[in-house]
Amino acid sequence: MSSSAITQSRPVPVSVSETLPWLIGALLFGLVLYYFIGIDEGATSVFGNSMVVHEFVHDARHFLGFPCH
Numbered sequence: 001m002s003s004s005a006i007t008q009s010r011p012v013p014v015s016v017s018e019t020l021p022w023l024i025g026a027l028l029f030g031l032v033l034y035y036f037i038g039i040d041e042g043a044t045s046v047f048g049n050s051m052v053v054h055e056f057v058h059d060a061r062h063f064l065g066f067p068c069h
Ligand SMILES: [Zn+2]
Pocket: 058, 062, 068, 069
């Protein structure tokens, strides 16, 4: 194998100020997802007393092992 066939990978510098909005967005998205799948139910529901969100994420709730019924 010739040396020209070897590709070298180099790390790409990424600044914190560029990635911070994405990290915060991912964190908020994860927290919202966690709330709707794991916690939103009945009295603590964002959308009043309706169980629409709970029923919508019910299978995911059981799949992830959150207590339900
Ligand atoms: Zn259930």
